[in-house]
Amino acid sequence: MPDFAARSDRSLATCRRYQLLLLCATTFLAAPSLAQAAKPNIVLCMADDQGWGDTAYNGHPLLKTPHLDAMAAEGLRFDHFYAAAPVCSPTRGSVMTGRHPNRFGCFSWGRPLRPQEITIAERLQAAGYATGHFGKWHLGSVLRNSPVNPGNSGFDQWLSAFNFYDNDPVLSRQGTAVEIRGESSIIAAEAASEFIREQASQSKPFLAVVWFGSPHSPHRAAAEDLAHYTGERDAHWLGEITGLDRAVGLLRATLQETGVDGNTLFWYTSDNGGLKRESSGGRGKKGDVYEGGLRVPAIIQWPERINAPRVTRVPANTTDIYPTLLELIGIKPTNQPVLDGVSLVSVIDNQSDTRPRPMGFWKSTQSGISTPSDRWMREELAAQQAGKDYHDVTRLVIDAGQIQTTVPRDERSGHAAWLDWPWKLHRIAGMKKQPNKVVWELYHLEDDPMESENLLSKESERAEEMRLELETWMESVIDSLNGEDYK
Numbered sequence: 292m293p294d295f296a297a298r299s300d301r302s303l304a305t306c307r308r309y310q311l312l313l314l315c316a317t318t319f320l321a322a323p324s325l326a327q328a329a330k331p332n333i334v335l336c337m338a339d340d341q342g343w344g345d346t347a348y349n350g351h352p353l354l355k356t357p358h359l360d361a362m363a364a365e366g367l368r369f370d371h372f373y374a375a376a377p378v379c380s381p382t383r384g385s386v387m388t389g390r391h392p393n394r395f396g397c398f399s400w401g402r403p404l405r406p407q408e409i410t411i412a413e414r415l416q417a418a419g420y421a422t423g424h425f426g427k428w429h430l431g432s433v434l435r436n437s438p439v440n441p442g443n444s445g446f447d448q449w450l451s452a453f454n455f456y457d458n459d460p461v462l463s464r465q466g467t468a469v470e471i472r473g474e475s476s477i478i479a480a481e482a483a484s485e486f487i488r489e490q491a492s493q494s495k496p497f498l499a500v501v502w503f504g505s506p507h508s509p510h511r512a513a514a515e516d517l518a519h520y521t522g523e524r525d526a527h528w529l530g531e532i533t534g535l536d537r538a539v540g541l542l543r544a545t546l547q548e549t550g551v552d553g554n555t556l557f558w559y560t561s562d563n564g565g566l567k568r569e570s571s572g573g574r575g576k577k578g579d580v581y582e583g584g585l586r587v588p589a590i591i592q593w594p595e596r597i598n599a600p601r602v603t604r605v606p607a608n609t610t611d612i613y614p615t616l617l618e619l620i621g622i623k624p625t626n627q628p629v630l631d632g633v634s635l636v637s638v639i640d641n642q643s644d645t646r647p648r649p650m651g652f653w654k655s656t657q658s659g660i661s662t663p664s665d666r667w668m669r670e671e672l673a674a675q676q677a678g679k680d681y682h683d684v685t686r687l688v689i690d691a692g693q694i695q696t697t698v699p700r701d702e703r704s705g706h707a708a709w710l711d712w713p714w715k716l717h718r719i720a721g722m723k724k725q726p727n728k729v730v731w732e733l734y735h736l737e738d739d740p741m742e743s744e745n746l747l748s749k750e751s752e753r754a755e756e757m758r759l760e761l762e763t764w765m766e767s768v769i770d771s772l773n774g775e776d777y778k
Contacts, residue, residue, distance in 0.1 A: 458474050615635045
């Protein structure tokens, strides 16, 4: 089977020239809308491994999440929101691009963005926004001179980790390793809050991307969060979720204190399904293409535009964040690569209760790449203290985006799914025990959220329609992977 970590023979300089031309065109086309006074501020907040049911507002019997509960009670709550992938890096890439992560080779954890991709941070940066990233990156390097660090992906300011990070971490501030004391989620929220205050004082619109490292294992809750769960078996896991909830509260308080909360879109979600099957909201958990691995909590709070609390059952996806923000801000980019996401503006404005097209999922058989953030960042700190630029230059990921081989259009191994609500078709192929067998399953999610009754034989005509749509979409993904979108 061809290696999905395919690399591009296009030079990085050519890619950057392409990006500059594209972004200039974007800014020009966005100019009429951006002349308006009330450009919304954006906060994109993401947990790490928080499942659909891992909040009090979704019924967890033990968790204390008062700030998320308040957001859900005051804003727009999504009951069928999906991560683009069942593991972290791919979903984060989908937020940045609006595209399924297989299109740019981000198949599993630790795999980077391609520099050829145009991120939402670059779009907003070109449109006059201040941009900041705080917390877990996991889309490449966080070292200086890397083509896939946050700075080269559109962020003016960044305090970021290679991967998941714990309390008292070493993080990268614009490429400089810094040691910080404190609870991990609070550290990201405090850095983002400082950024928000800076922009609010200058009346400048901002994008703050705040990606927590909790509740990823191993779990190590701060004492004040752990105190809520004395005697509980999963006390540290529960405490980490309460810690990230405190961080959400800090961000909300900062928006209120600076007077920008009314015109700030605060979007909260998670990067994949949770670690506990009993609260995953469906069959399976993190790593699965079944509901438990993909369905995640999601809330949008925006007081000036969402002035009454609502719950929507419209299926939505992390790929939708990018096109939604483009429409809200009035950016109409030229030469936009294929998008998998759709704009949710009509859902936000309570003008639609349906999704305009299905969504595809595809977990390939490609493995993840180890990125032990704590060890790497401590080694970088030691190297800098010794007067060296880097401990290991391979961590710059300078070959990201090089496509040296192409993948056949009929390459379809892995677990894919096509969700045309309420129907979900699964295609499972290339598994270790049966490498040449393709297994199909069809479920009606409204009646069967646990995906327990395979209706393939009863709904053969529907399944055939969906099969054709899924395989056509998979061919399109392979085209993107092979670099067709960059020509």
